Amino acid sequence: MTTETKPTIQFTPDRLEKAKEIIARYPEGRQKSALLPLLHLLQEQEGWTPAEGMDYVAGLLQIEPIEVYEVATFYTMFHINPVGKHVIEYCRTGPCCLMGGEEVYAHLRQRLGIEAGQTTVDGQFTIKEVECLAACGMGPVFQVREKYYTNLTNERVDEIIDELSK
Amino acid sequence: MAIKVLTEHINVPGIETFDVYRKQGGYTAVEKALKTMTPDEVVEEVKKSGVRGRGGAGFPMGMKWSFLAKPEGVPRYLVCNADESEPGTFKDHYLMKTIPHLLIEGMIVSSFALGANKSFIYVRGELMYVIHILEKAIAEAKAAGFLGKNILGSGYDLELVVQPGGGAYICGEETALLESLEGKRGNPRNKPPFPAVKGLYQCPTVVNNVESIATTSWIVNHGGDAYAAIGIGRSTGTKLISASGHINKPGVYEIELGLPVEDFIYADEWCGGIRPGHKLKAVVAGGSSVPILPANLILKLGNGDKRLMSYESLSEGGFQTGTMLGSGGFIVFDETACIVRNTWNFSRFYHHESCGQCSPCREGTGWMEKVLHRIEYGHGNQHDIDLLVDVARRIEGNTICPLGDAAAWPVASAIRHFRDEFEWHITNPHEATQPGAVFKGDMALV
Numbered sequence: 001m002t003t004e005t006k007p008t009i010q011f012t013p014d015r016l017e018k019a020k021e022i023i024a025r026y027p028e029g030r031q032k033s034a035l036l037p038l039l040h041l042l043q044e045q046e047g048w049t050p051a052e053g054m055d056y057v058a059g060l061l062q063i064e065p066i067e068v069y070e071v072a073t074f075y076t077m078f079h080i081n082p083v084g085k086h087v088i089e090y091c092r093t094g095p096c097c098l099m100g101g102e103e104v105y106a107h108l109r110q111r112l113g114i115e116a117g118q119t120t121v122d123g124q125f126t127i128k129e130v131e132c133l134a135a136c137g138m139g140p141v142f143q144v145r146e147k148y149y150t151n152l153t154n155e156r157v158d159e160i161i162d163e164l165s166k
Numbered sequence: 167m168a169i170k171v172l173t174e175h176i177n178v179p180g181i182e183t184f185d186v187y188r189k190q191g192g193y194t195a196v197e198k199a200l201k202t203m204t205p206d207e208v209v210e211e212v213k214k215s216g217v218r219g220r221g222g223a224g225f226p227m228g229m230k231w232s233f234l235a236k237p238e239g240v241p242r243y244l245v246c247n248a249d250e251s252e253p254g255t256f257k258d259h260y261l262m263k264t265i266p267h268l269l270i271e272g273m274i275v276s277s278f279a280l281g282a283n284k285s286f287i288y289v290r291g292e293l294m295y296v297i298h299i300l301e302k303a304i305a306e307a308k309a310a311g312f313l314g315k316n317i318l319g320s321g322y323d324l325e326l327v328v329q330p331g332g333g334a335y336i337c338g339e340e341t342a343l344l345e346s347l348e349g350k351r352g353n354p355r356n357k358p359p360f361p362a363v364k365g366l367y368q369c370p371t372v373v374n375n376v377e378s379i380a381t382t383s384w385i386v387n388h389g390g391d392a393y394a395a396i397g398i399g400r401s402t403g404t405k406l407i408s409a410s411g412h413i414n415k416p417g418v419y420e421i422e423l424g425l426p427v428e429d430f431i432y433a434d435e436w437c438g439g440i441r442p443g444h445k446l447k448a449v450v451a452g453g454s455s456v457p458i459l460p461a462n463l464i465l466k467l468g469n470g471d472k473r474l475m476s477y478e479s480l481s482e483g484g485f486q487t488g489t490m491l492g493s494g495g496f497i498v499f500d501e502t503a504c505i506v507r508n509t510w511n512f513s514r515f516y517h518h519e520s521c522g523q524c525s526p527c528r529e530g531t532g533w534m535e536k537v538l539h540r541i542e543y544g545h546g547n548q549h550d551i552d553l554l555v556d557v558a559r560r561i562e563g564n565t566i567c568p569l570g571d572a573a574a575w576p577v578a579s580a581i582r583h584f585r586d587e588f589e590w591h592i593t594n595p596h597e598a599t600q601p602g603a604v605f606k607g608d609m610a611l612v
Contacts, residue, residue: 145294146294
């Protein structure tokens, strides 16, 4: 290769600053420890973790792209395929189910007209099933980005969807 | 009034801020330790306290600390395990978001005791909002001189780093957590070497749970003997219990170890009883991994005495009639709960969360999920129950990390205590698959 190609995806200047600050947290030679935080930063910027973005992160950390891919595909939080504007991460684990989690989940799917792993045609919502979110005393629970929505009922789900649709 | 080691000030308005926390006596343990004690003296107090690992394993914390290798010129690390992901467990989440400085103070005291100058708090990535709370608390503590260089003029330096996980239950296993912290997939390591010798970056490392670390401030302030005076026998101190399921008051409760299980479930101070019009069928007392017990066995021991909330009493009777305190994830089931469905649900969890490194776990969890699914959905056959027992037995003890055991125990115990219910699903598939159908055998409901 004779010419340096500019990555198609890069961090915005403020995120690049943040990325440098994160990398500096670890001992010398251990910059790979910044991988998960940087993948979160990438997903926060792009909405998911596209391959071009992962290659860019590999460059920042001076590691091979495969080292990023193998990590991004191991951890369930990273969306390695495009997703809707709002990803509803719905807890499907036992304690939430005891509190009516399965009935509320059926209502959510019906309301949005999609199943787990699908995105609404308008690109607004994706449903993703997740395991226990450590909020069992407030079940049923789902999460959208950083926010936990707790003690869900069918009515509450409708309100949240209406709110997020605005 | 029961003693509160961790939650005494948790309802004080503004307790998440440094100023309010400090006014309630916060950071006095840092002052006491750094100004008047040697690191070994802090370790000694923690040993005397008898406090045991609150993440689930229950290993004595002071002893774990004493295993830390201290070769010259090699950095040592303290890593806080805040990857709380065991179904039914949400105490660390609650503690960190509500009173973050309690963890920060404990991290400083514990890092000082272990001689660590850079310590990590590994928080499950889903709790990104809690990570922001912790980072704010760290910045406040640093501004007040409790973190950074030469803390309180003691010559001791400490930097705290909050690390997000990426969504993987397995990273709650300490060596998987260290792999993850190094930016890798969360595959548990073979042991030995143990982290105390070769941990993070191949350096001596201690990994402790949030609740364990948060306890150390009280121990420094009041002494290990005072802590050991709380609780019962070798179950010293208090424990945070995450209560969920069919109870009137789900939530996180700090109990003195030794409280009768019956009081915890029925008294208004804690769970407030089973929801109106229903009866207790079963309990998973220590997070999804521990054996499920039917109502009569969780409330009483074989000799008719009350079972207590302690490491020893909960495990009394072994796996035949007992269970474990585990992480304190206390899940309560009333008579509307289907044990087969819940067991299938938990099996799906372990199958999903298996890292895939060891074949007994990778394959076995998948088999258990598949067989349980077909029983639950009316396609089970007579051999399936024995098949499940066999698969569980072949996983248990045959994997690098305890996830295999954690996957096997719920299945084996559900069959041990609720075999009739599994058989009913197989012999009455039509009835069992009707919406809301639940087995009504002659089991004791309380």
